[in-house]
Amino acid sequence: MSKTFLFMDTVVNKVDSKGRVSLPSDYRSIVKELSTEIVCYRSLTSPCIEGCPEELLEKLASDMENSLDFFSQEQDDLTNLIFGDAKRFAFDSTGRIVLTEKLLKHAEITDTAVFVGKGRKFQIWNPENWAKEEARIRAEVLKKRPSLKLPAGAQA
Amino acid sequence: MSKTFLFMDTVVNKVDSKGRVSLPSDYRSIVKELSTEIVCYRSLTSPCIEGCPEELLEKLASDMENSLDFFSQEQDDLTNLIFGDAKRFAFDSTGRIVLTEKLLKHAEITDTAVFVGKGRKFQIWNPENWAKEEARIRAEVLKKRPSLKLPAGAQA
DNA sequence: CTAATGTTTATGGTATATCATGGGAATTTA
DNA sequence: TAAATTCCCATGATATACCATAAACATTAG
Numbered sequence: 001m002s003k004t005f006l007f008m009d010t011v012v013n014k015v016d017s018k019g020r021v022s023l024p025s026d027y028r029s030i031v032k033e034l035s036t037e038i039v040c041y042r043s044l045t046s047p048c049i050e051g052c053p054e055e056l057l058e059k060l061a062s063d064m065e066n067s068l069d070f071f072s073q074e075q076d077d078l079t080n081l082i083f084g085d086a087k088r089f090a091f092d093s094t095g096r097i098v099l100t101e102k103l104l105k106h107a108e109i110t111d112t113a114v115f116v117g118k119g120r121k122f123q124i125w126n127p128e129n130w131a132k133e134e135a136r137i138r139a140e141v142l143k144k145r146p147s148l149k150l151p152a153g154a155q156a
Numbered sequence: 157m158s159k160t161f162l163f164m165d166t167v168v169n170k171v172d173s174k175g176r177v178s179l180p181s182d183y184r185s186i187v188k189e190l191s192t193e194i195v196c197y198r199s200l201t202s203p204c205i206e207g208c209p210e211e212l213l214e215k216l217a218s219d220m221e222n223s224l225d226f227f228s229q230e231q232d233d234l235t236n237l238i239f240g241d242a243k244r245f246a247f248d249s250t251g252r253i254v255l256t257e258k259l260l261k262h263a264e265i266t267d268t269a270v271f272v273g274k275g276r277k278f279q280i281w282n283p284e285n286w287a288k289e290e291a292r293i294r295a296e297v298l299k300k301r302p303s304l305k306l307p308a309g310a311q312a
Numbered sequence: 313c314t315a316a317t318g319t320t321t322a323t324g325g326t327a328t329a330t331c332a333t334g335g336g337a338a339t340t341t342a
Numbered sequence: 343t344a345a346a347t348t349c350c351c352a353t354g355a356t357a358t359a360c361c362a363t364a365a366a367c368a369t370t371a372g
Contacts, residue, residue: 013322013323014322014323016323016324018357020323020324022321022322022323024321025320025321025322039164044297044298054162057162057164057275058160058162060275061160061162061275061276062160077293077296077297077300078297079275080274080275080293081290081293081294081297083162083163083164083272083273083274083275084164084165084166084272084273084274084290085165085166086164086165086273087164087165088164088165088182090358092358092359092360093359093360094321094322094323094359094360095321095322096322096323098357098358169332169333170332170333172333172334173334174346174347174348175347176333178331178332178333180331180332181330181331181332248348248349248350249349249350250331250332250333250349250350250351251331251332252332252333254347254348
């Protein structure tokens with residue numbers, strides 16, 4: 001099978017008192033192709049944590065590396081914000097990472113985390129917040145595209 | 157694959173009476189791949205110190221050499237400022253550097269320093285100043301891109 | 313089709329290594 | 343020689359690596 005790099009599915013895992021969580025094994029096997037660590041940061045738009053392989057942030061850095069941007073103050077504020085916020089998380093031999101207080105607080109996560117695949121990246125949610133968000137997204141989609149219906153029987 | 161390095165995260169360290177500060181260990185392990193010292197200079201645009209591996213300045217120099225704006229007065233002036241200001245700082249066996257009075261004064265740092273990752277380089281701030289700057293950046297980002305989706309690989 | 317078995321994954325607890333930081337000795341500079 | 347700088351060691355706090363158990367899953371045998 002060819003290696004694809006898409007984070008998919010929704011997985012619920014426990015967060016222990018030290019902030020340890022198992023990264024879903026599917027995610028792990030994706031990341032392992034590249035490295036043994038992921039990068040996480042607070043979402044700017046939602047109360048959740050976003051994660052991705054470090055490679056995704058490489059491009060941002062490269063874009064700014066050239067001399068023209070080097071002195072620019074306007075050198076993308078957004079990018080600067082992300083690097084200041086993002087942090088590497090290595091997962092140990094059992095596949096766990098330890099999330100920081102800052103991240104957990106932003107996502108309002110205490111003892112349970114929901115991993116949601118988003119393609120090239122993924123998100124980590126508090127269960128209740130994710131339930132609401134998912135409902136909101138579904139409603140939004142149906143509102144915009146009333147003709148879009150799932151085939152009968154395709155509901156889980 | 158070419159191994160690249162990204163400075164990330166925000167860490168707060170103390171500056172002792174001798175002016176010693178621990179370089180965050182994450183930063184150290186990045187720099188160590190290349191050398192045992194970093195280069196620091198006063199930011200041209202903010203009251204903070206900027207730091208990076210010497211490698212980055214070398215790249216800057218060669219970019220300038222090959223630039224279409226080879227005769228640009230502005231670029232010339234700017235590079236003069238940077239290279240005239242920059243200085244190497246070796247870190248000792250415990251991972252600390254001693255910043256100069258000139259740098260500390262420019263950043264208004266006395267007993268606490270905030271290291272902020274910026275991708276290929278990093279900045280060192282006075283805590284209060286950084287708090288203000290971060291707030292400014294966040295406001296700016298939200299103003300410019302109200303419907304922002306993070307660029308982590310996806311234009312959503 | 314069911315039962316048994318082996319394998320991967322999730323989770324809890326604990327030992328260990330690493331890091332930030334302070335104090336002081338040794339070395340250099342003025 | 344006084345002052346400043348660099349180096350070395352000690353310590354507490356924190357984070358990481360390691361080990362053990364339990365649960366979920368897949369595979370195979372009967």
